[in-house]
Amino acid sequence: MTVNNYIFDIDGTLIDTFAMYMPALVETLEDHGYHFPDPAKVERDLYGIAxxxxxxxxxxxxxxxxxxxxxxxxxxxxxxxxxxxxxxxPATISQLAAKAGTKLAIVTSKTRAEYQRYFQDQYPFAENFAVVVTADDTTAHKPSPAPILKALDRLGADPTTAVYVGDMSTDLAAAHAAGIRFAGAEYGASDPEKIAAADLRLAQPRDLLTINQEGAVQL
Known part of the structure; x- marks a missing residue:
């Protein structure tokens, strides 16, 4: 069945926020007396989680x-x-949004306030997302399927026509638990091997544009 509902994670999938978030986490925890033998591992393991x-x-x-x-x-x-x-x-999102019958959505671990101030208000391509589910919209977060299921409901989408695009193992788990396919954003992943079980492995964003083309790698 044709994929025409594309649901995206943000951090590590649309924008690279690692250098903003993760050193700040370790520094803040150290201020409160928490110390880690391998801070870099903590940063990698927790990036993209609510x-x-x-x-x-x-x-x-x-x-x-x-x-x-x-x-x-x-x-x-x-x-x-x-x-x-x-x-x-930006180019890939614009091209996807321009396709007839296609809808784009966001499922993110950011709060609604963070999303609006630091994503929606910053990047013109954000206007292409018809539905946005943030950490404020569900009590359970990825790897729970709850946020993706809410996005599907708001889109009015048949799960067989949807794909979730993300860069983390929690994204993969959430997508499969929600009964939809997963496209692994290896181009932005801090550890691509953790999403090696993706239904489609994306070396670059524009790989999404070939999903429905004859002869292309299919989801």
Missing amino acids: AVDALKKLGVPAEEIDTINEEWINRSYQHFDQVRVLPGI
Whole structure:
């Protein structure tokens, strides 16, 4: 069946925010007495996960999460100038959106406020996304299928016509749990092997444009 509903992650898939978020996380945790023998591994493992979930995964007590999370986000956005749009994304998104009958959506671990201020208001290509599901819209986050299922519902999409595009193993797990196919954004992934089980492996964003073409790699 033809794919005409494309749902995208943001961090590591549309824009590169690693240098903004992850050093700030380690620095903030160190300020609160948390130290790690391999900070780089912590950064790689938690990139793209909802902030609160990342802190829970690290074992931060519930009573400290709100404070640390707020400090982390504030410190991160002091380095927003380090964020980069991944090469080829604006053109690919524009071309997909221009296809008749095609709908684009976002499923992100960012909060609604973060999405609006630091994505929607920053990048003109954001106007192509008809549906946006943020961390505020569901109580469960990736790898739970809940955010993707909400996006499918808002799109009015048949799951067999949809694909989720992401760069993390949590993205892959969420897509398959939601019953849709997964396109692995290897061009932006910090560890492409973690998404090697993707239904389609994307070496570059424009690979998405060939999904429905005869003779192309099919989902």
